[in-house]
Amino acid sequence: MFLQFIFHICLFIFKLAVLPRDFSENEMSNHQLHFLFQFDRDNALIYMDYNATTPVDPDVVRAVTETLTDAWGNPSSNYLPGLKARDTVYHCRDTVARMVGGKASDIIFTSGGTEANNLVFHTAVEHFGKCMNSSEGNAYIQKLNGRGSLPHIITSNVEHDSIKVTAEYLLKDGKADVTFVPISKVTARVEVEDVIAALRPTTCLVSVMLANNETGIIMPIKDICLRVKEVNKQRSLSTPRILLHTDAAQAIGKIRVNAQDLGVDYITIVGHKFYGPRIGALFVNDPGTKTPVYPLLFGGGQERNFRPGTENTAMIAGLGKAAELVSLNLDAYETHLLDIRCYLEQKLIAVFGEDKVHFNSRFPGSEVLPNTCNVSIMGRGLEGEASYILLNCGIPHDVATNALRISVGRSTSREDVDIVVEDLRETVEQLERIN
Numbered sequence: 001m002f003l004q005f006i007f008h009i010c011l012f013i014f015k016l017a018v019l020p021r022d023f024s025e026n027e028m029s030n031h032q033l034h035f036l037f038q039f040d041r042d043n044a045l046i047y048m049d050y051n052a053t054t055p056v057d058p059d060v061v062r063a064v065t066e067t068l069t070d071a072w073g074n075p076s077s078n079y080l081p082g083l084k085a086r087d088t089v090y091h092c093r094d095t096v097a098r099m100v101g102g103k104a105s106d107i108i109f110t111s112g113g114t115e116a117n118n119l120v121f122h123t124a125v126e127h128f129g130k131c132m133n134s135s136e137g138n139a140y141i142q143k144l145n146g147r148g149s150l151p152h153i154i155t156s157n158v159e160h161d162s163i164k165v166t167a168e169y170l171l172k173d174g175k176a177d178v179t180f181v182p183i184s185k186v187t188a189r190v191e192v193e194d195v196i197a198a199l200r201p202t203t204c205l206v207s208v209m210l211a212n213n214e215t216g217i218i219m220p221i222k223d224i225c226l227r228v229k230e231v232n233k234q235r236s237l238s239t240p241r242i243l244l245h246t247d248a249a250q251a252i253g254k255i256r257v258n259a260q261d262l263g264v265d266y267i268t269i270v271g272h273k274f275y276g277p278r279i280g281a282l283f284v285n286d287p288g289t290k291t292p293v294y295p296l297l298f299g300g301g302q303e304r305n306f307r308p309g310t311e312n313t314a315m316i317a318g319l320g321k322a323a324e325l326v327s328l329n330l331d332a333y334e335t336h337l338l339d340i341r342c343y344l345e346q347k348l349i350a351v352f353g354e355d356k357v358h359f360n361s362r363f364p365g366s367e368v369l370p371n372t373c374n375v376s377i378m379g380r381g382l383e384g385e386a387s388y389i390l391l392n393c394g395i396p397h398d399v400a401t402n403a404l405r406i407s408v409g410r411s412t413s414r415e416d417v418d419i420v421v422e423d424l425r426e427t428v429e430q431l432e433r434i435n
């Protein structure tokens, strides 16, 4: 019993003190508690932090291994091993594109989500600069009459660091003006009217995440795109159109993501959030023709020069397989995730009581990812640092300090939930007793 007590305390202290800083890869803004793992009766790991990363699906492991073994050639080589590798890349580009409703030629493979997001911001700034250097652009700048000729970017105040820090860098370095539109404290969403109100004649990019990593709140991307496109239509030919981007890292594999339906120009795709390997891709609606792409890297011409470097064939094969699984099974995944999350929430209420739990993703009119439960268990000694994302959602400080993000996955069972909630109950009880 004593050992169990120590284990629980260690686990909790571990969660409180160490994980938010070192383990969270900025996933929780370095502040919030995660519920990470517990062991089941057979001492198997129960993991409930699927928004941070997912395990790699066994079919994906197989695809990666087979590619490493059989398709190890350089995709640029014109002999058998190279041709096999090229075939793999070709096939996977198509599979990844289908997952988001695009064409194979719309996919640019990247190292991950951070790179894809940076590529979009870099592109928007470069594209604006190029347009402004043209004779029409010069005339346009004169028309602005000293009202600033820096490219202007709109994003939200709850984005992942790979957007937030990139935007802050551009702002600080004088390369762009940025508006971080505050999300509504009523809906925890970026409201379309707020985006429209923030538009300027120099706005070149609107980038809003499809679903938030901490709360799971789904943003109204389709509506934002519809409205911004109306503005684009009214812009004169000399004005660069406003590019539309969504970071779909958290949404893919949990809800349907379709580029045509959303109306975006760019979608960030992150393999390790949907049981794939640590590689990503950027969907671009007809790159280089309808939609600009300015490379961050220069080299040997791969990825049509948008992202040169010898293709990471095995990881691309894994990403392709992970995408195929999503396309085939999304309905089943979504149904299961929702069932388990609802069960988890019921269980938390049953065990802790309505008054002691506060769900931080429940906002009128807003939809949430099926797998994400952000909950505060109120009580003494359970506090951590409050996440800026929750504070920006309007969650009171004393509630935000006690928040725990529990994100379930494809194989999480009701039995896992029972074990985890029971462990949580014991841990909370013990922490309250010693505080």
Ligand SMILES: Cc1ncc(COP(=O)(O)O)c(C=O)c1O
Pocket: 025, 027, 052, 111, 112, 113, 114, 115, 160, 162, 209, 213, 247, 249, 250, 270, 271, 279, 280
């Ligand atoms: C919303 C969001 N965007 C971007 C990223 C960054 O992706 P990556 O870890 O592949 O760089 C993550 C994951 O950490 C994320 O949750």
